């Protein structure tokens with residue numbers, strides 16, 4: 245699939261350019277063919293008109309007699325040849341070649357891109373109408389969506405049984421249609437989806453009104469007729485039950501049931517992504533910004549500018565740790581190897597793709613390029629930890645709405661097989677490199693401690709995932725918020741326990757676990 249990484253989407257533009265070229269050539273060929281036919285039609289017509297002035301005189305002329313016969317034999321064969329000449333196979337062959345040899349999105353991509361858009365809509369509280377105007381947070385980025393574009397978003401949501409977004413986008417399609425001179429979609433189609441999703445959202449009365457509207461346009465629409473009867477029956481039942489005094493069965497008259505509501509911490513997480521939650525002033529005032537020097541507990545070679553983002557658990561931001569040339573190398577090497585990022589199924593231990601982690605990633609080895617080795621050495625210098633047991637560098641690119649929902653980087657006790665094959669213990673620490681600035685969205689957030697990190701090209705975040713005892717630090721639960729605009733590239737260097745024994749002596753102190761992760 246291509247929608248999961250922005251890098252792949254860029255290639256789609258090359259595909260589009262080839263398709264445009266083929267399409268224009270095809271149109272030109274068809275136009276040439278039509279021009280020939282028009283010329284024939286013109287000759288036929290002018291000769292016929294001349295003959296019609298006086299039919300007897302015309303046919304009495306031997307030359308006319310000859311040309312008439314010729315026109316209807318040899319010439320007409322040409323016309324028939326032209327009419328039946330099918331130009332499409334050649335061009336279809338070209339199109340098939342492009343589809344097979346260039347990057348081409350699938351129906352799943354369309355669905356993924358639509359879901360991503362609705363995710364952004366929820367997370368960043370974007371108005372459907374302003375999105376349709378091509379605006380993101382009040383900034384106009386792209387051209388407007390047509391009624392048909394909105395309709396397709398609604399249809400994709402419908403296919404995912406997401407009736408909340410179906411309603412939002414079908415309503416938008418309907419209001420856009422009112423303003424379209426050349427209608428891009430049929431109102432009856434919109435009304436049918438809108439009525440059914442409204443019913444699914446619990447508003448039977450409105451669903452009935454919409455169905456009646458649809459029947460005004462298409463009085464014999466079979467499904468609408470059936471639904472009308474059904475909705476009327478349902479409403480009747482409600483009236484009767486009310487009369488019986490049983491008001492407990494009142495239908496939900498709420499057409500704005502938002503998905504995900506009630507899921508633990510979802511709202512808070514989204515608030516963090518929007519940048520609405522910040523550390524308290526008291527906590528902020530304790531954090532420092534300074535240069536790492538020889539007195540710092542971290543082993544040190546270069547004086548990196550370090551910022552404390554949180555204290556207990558400690559989260560540090562190192563600025564300007566990656567050079568632009570290193571970032572370029574990492575991106576260039578990773579791009580051709582990108583695969584959809586996977587997550588470990590906690591029950592089976594198998595790696596699988598998931599809606600909650602949408603990005604593309606690749607792994608780079610130190611021995612593949614000096615820059616990769618340099619980066620690894622730098623991580624060791626900054627953190628004072630050994631890289632001997634660290635994982636390879638994981639490079640990640642997020643596409644439209646790409647994200648990674650709240651998670652821990654360490655393996656929990658109940659997780660089957662996690663890191664077992666590595667034989668290096670758990671992920672003691674994470675270094676997260678930011679390889680791009682992100683225009684809007686795409687923060688790394690730690691909901692349990694109200695920390696939001698905004699991507700800054702060349703910077704790296706560092707934290708320990710484990711307490712000195714080896715237990716996971718639940719406060720380090722974090723997420724990559726959906727990217728709203730821009731391209732987000734990051735790299736992860738996960739450092740493991742094995743080999744750190746003398747570098748970070750463990751203690752048996754148990755952490756204070758009196759909070760909910």
Ligand SMILES: O=C(O)CCC(=O)C(=O)O
Pocket residue numbers: 640648653676686687688722723724725734736
């Ligand atoms: O991209 C980010 O901001 C965080 C990524 C992350 O948490 C991960 O890959 O484990």
Ligand SMILES: [Fe+2]
Pocket residue numbers: 651652653722
């Ligand atoms: Fe993570």
